[in-house]
Amino acid sequence: MSAPRKRLTLSFDNGPFADVTPGVLDALAARDLRASFFVCGKDLRDPARRDLVRRARNAGHRIGNHTLTHAVELGASGDPAAPAREIDEAQALLGELAAPERWFRPYGAGGVLGPRLLSEAAVAHLCAGGYSLVVWNSVPRDWEDPDGWPARALADVEARDWTLVVLHDVPTGAMRALPRFLDDALARGIEITDELPPACVPIRCGARVGALDGLVAPAPAQEIPR
Numbered sequence: 001m002s003a004p005r006k007r008l009t010l011s012f013d014n015g016p017f018a019d020v021t022p023g024v025l026d027a028l029a030a031r032d033l034r035a036s037f038f039v040c041g042k043d044l045r046d047p048a049r050r051d052l053v054r055r056a057r058n059a060g061h062r063i064g065n066h067t068l069t070h071a072v073e074l075g076a077s078g079d080p081a082a083p084a085r086e087i088d089e090a091q092a093l094l095g096e097l098a099a100p101e102r103w104f105r106p107y108g109a110g111g112v113l114g115p116r117l118l119s120e121a122a123v124a125h126l127c128a129g130g131y132s133l134v135v136w137n138s139v140p141r142d143w144e145d146p147d148g149w150p151a152r153a154l155a156d157v158e159a160r161d162w163t164l165v166v167l168h169d170v171p172t173g174a175m176r177a178l179p180r181f182l183d184d185a186l187a188r189g190i191e192i193t194d195e196l197p198p199a200c201v202p203i204r205c206g207a208r209v210g211a212l213d214g215l216v217a218p219a220p221a222q223e224i225p226r
């Protein structure tokens with residue numbers, strides 16, 4: 001009896017860029033793969049970048065909301081207007097590119113999974129707005145190591161049953177290694193899927209369906225008196 005195949009879900013954040021994203025889309029298309037692209041609302045004001053997002057959508061990829069500004073960690077911001085601005089304004093800019101689903105990926109500096117990602121107010125906002133929250137379980141830090149990230153990503157894939165990797169279709173040079181990474185993963189028998197691992201989607205269509213442990217800043221008003 002053989003072990004079940006490891007699964008890998010690909011996500012690309014912070015793009016698109018004209019010099020990078022078409023190559024990513026070509027590499028995926030050449031292998032008949034689908035992925036998720038999380039884009040920042042501010043970048044959708046540029047018609048050329050919007051066209052690239054549309055191209056990704058038309059190729060069957062999932063398009064998600066990666067905040068308006070990519071500058072506010074919702075769990076670290078004291079601004080009560082931040083959730084509405086960072087989440088809803090980006091969703092409005094996505095418009096038909098993301099419909100009908102409302103996939104949201106928070107901004108966390110350095111890709112760190114922790115309590116700076118979300119506030120209780122942001123969680124309530126996502127639930128009320130019918131959003132789905134998409135986190136991750138692998139950050140091979142492609143932006144720091146354009147040639148070395150595939151080895152770290154493959155190690156992550158081998159270490160668990162289902163990996164949701166965060167890559168970046170941005171001009172670091174890292175995406176030049178994407179075709180090699182995909183071919184190595186496929187050669188190892190890894191199943192590359194566009195389904196999202198349930199453990200990485202703790203809020204689905206506004207409903208809390210999974211654990212948010214460690215991802216939400218403690219709310220000062222809810223401190224336990226002692």
Ligand SMILES: [Zn+2]
Pocket residue numbers: 013014066070107108
């Ligand atoms: Zn990002």
